[in-house]
Amino acid sequence: MTAQILDGAAVAEKIRADVAQAVAERLAQGRPAPGLATVLVGDNPASHVYVRSKHKACQQVGIQSFGYELPATASQAEVEALVRELNADPRVNGILVQLPLPSGLDEERVLSAISIEKDVDGFHPLNIGRLAQKGRDPLFVPCTPAGCMVLIESALPDLNGVNAVVLGRSNIVGMPMALLLVRANATVTVCHSRTRNLREVVRQADVLVAAVGRAEMVRGDWIKPGAVVVDVGMNRVEDPTRPKGYRLTGDVCFDEAKEVAGWITPVPGGVGPMTIAMLLQNTLRAARLAG
Numbered sequence: 683m684t685a686q687i688l689d690g691a692a693v694a695e696k697i698r699a700d701v702a703q704a705v706a707e708r709l710a711q712g713r714p715a716p717g718l719a720t721v722l723v724g725d726n727p728a729s730h731v732y733v734r735s736k737h738k739a740c741q742q743v744g745i746q747s748f749g750y751e752l753p754a755t756a757s758q759a760e761v762e763a764l765v766r767e768l769n770a771d772p773r774v775n776g777i778l779v780q781l782p783l784p785s786g787l788d789e790e791r792v793l794s795a796i797s798i799e800k801d802v803d804g805f806h807p808l809n810i811g812r813l814a815q816k817g818r819d820p821l822f823v824p825c826t827p828a829g830c831m832v833l834i835e836s837a838l839p840d841l842n843g844v845n846a847v848v849l850g851r852s853n854i855v856g857m858p859m860a861l862l863l864v865r866a867n868a869t870v871t872v873c874h875s876r877t878r879n880l881r882e883v884v885r886q887a888d889v890l891v892a893a894v895g896r897a898e899m900v901r902g903d904w905i906k907p908g909a910v911v912v913d914v915g916m917n918r919v920e921d922p923t924r925p926k927g928y929r930l931t932g933d934v935c936f937d938e939a940k941e942v943a944g945w946i947t948p949v950p951g952g953v954g955p956m957t958i959a960m961l962l963q964n965t966l967r968a969a970r971l972a973g
């Protein structure tokens with residue numbers, strides 16, 4: 683094995699401890715605890731798991747969390763009314779609408795209804811628009827790409843002119859990731875299902891972020907020797923030898939890639955914990971913006 687492990691779990695633990703300390707200091711000054719409201723619409727099992735872990739993380743650092751659940755049959759007006767209610771609630775500094783929303787709901791309209799000062803996911807069109815423009819700064823940056831940047835910069839603090847390849851162009855990860863890398867002066871290529879000669883493009887990457895949701899798609903011989911490899915994938919693959927009958931694997935074949943890469947994130951324990959740490963950081967920031 684040649685690659686060094688980018689230990690997201692350890693970095694996230696340090697960030698959580700820093701947030702916990704800042705929250706404790708605010709409480710000692712007589713300020714209220716930061717508050718995060720989650721909005722979960724419908725019964726997507728993965729979304730329920732993610733939201734539960736966000737609440738647990740809040741509890742551990744002293745952030746108050748408020749969980750709101752609506753049925754999959756909720757109307758657009760009902761979801762937007764809840765968001766507006768939370769916009770007006772002084773206990774709530776951050777609002778997180780878990781995605782994906784059930785089909786039939788207009789995601790863009792729901793996200794646009796969130797007050798930008800409470801947009802701790804950074805998905806409001808104004809925040810994303812500012813992220814995409816030179817000389818403008820969003821109030822919040824989407825949590826998963828922000829967490830990836832922390833890990834990438836821990837390996838490679840200066841991204842000036844490096845070749846970065848982002849696999850995937852989702853609103854939640856791929857596109858904001860590419861925008862963050864551009865802002866750090868990397869030369870960025872975004873690959874997707876229509877990309878030609880994918881392996882050859884990926885082989886040029888000094889920094890590779892894989893976020894396509896296909897188990898072990900990136901093989902060892904796709905990786906440039908010494909590259910920083912960040913694996914956002916979280917895929918279940920059947921494995922009868924495991925108690926649950928499956929194991930979690932990334933979009934990168936870890937066992938092959940670790941022999942070639944310079945740095946690599948494990949799955950689990952890489953990007954996942956960083957997403958939640960960034961959410962806590964954003965919620966603290968939202969509380970500070972509120973005073």
Ligand code: GUN
Pocket residue numbers: 778779780781782803825826854957
């Ligand atoms: N669904 C998958 N990832 C995320 C995320 O970071 N935020 C929200 N709101 N929904 C998600």
